[in-house]
Amino acid sequence: MVKFQYKTMNKYLVGMVIIVATLLVVGLVISNSTNKETENNSDTLKWNDNLDQAIQEAKATNKTVFVDLYADWCTYCGEMDKNTFTSLEVQEKLSQNYVLVKIDVDKNPGPSSKYQAYSLPTMLILDSNGNEIKRIVGYQSPEKLLSQI
Missing domain, CATH: 3.40.30.10 (Glutaredoxin)
Structure with a gap:
């Protein structure tokens, strides 16, 4: 019985790690695409500095x-x-x-x-x-x- 609970707990932890990792990756992808859109908007004008x-x-x-x-x-x-x-x-x-x-x-x-x-x-x-x-x-x-x- 102890072995069964241990395997179940391991599956639960692995599942949670996968979910958290997926959420982090999705968050990073969304954050990067938002930053690129902002950069593109402000970089549309071609400014000289001389x-x-x-x-x-x-x-x-x-x-x-x-x-x-x-x-x-x-x-x-x-x-x-x-x-x-x-x-x-x-x-x-x-x-x-x-x-x-x-x-x-x-x-x-x-x-x-x-x-x-x-x-x-x-x-x-x-x-x-x-x-x-x-x-x-x-x-x-x-x-x-x-x-x-």
Whole structure:
């Protein structure tokens, strides 16, 4: 009788281990697919990080330049990345009409000094010579940004 209970208990434990392992694998698969979808949404826009190269590209393609000046510590900059720049309408309009540049002002303070951008986020629209056409300061919802670009 003791042998029977031991075998039954082993089968129960093995069954539980299999169930727990399966749940862990399914959870990891779902987590990875969700992360990839998020990464793909935020990576849809192709940002340059070199303003001079972007200006040269704008000259070659007859476009204007859209500059996003940001910092990692800027809460509203992160909100723009999460909410505004992931909007499909914003992505479509930006990618069709502009050469895009995203500049971390802590790592590259030159452009923020040159254009006297003292608050973040600041977005600049520049012509293909680097002259400022328009300045957009502060958090912009997708709708608000679309109305300005």
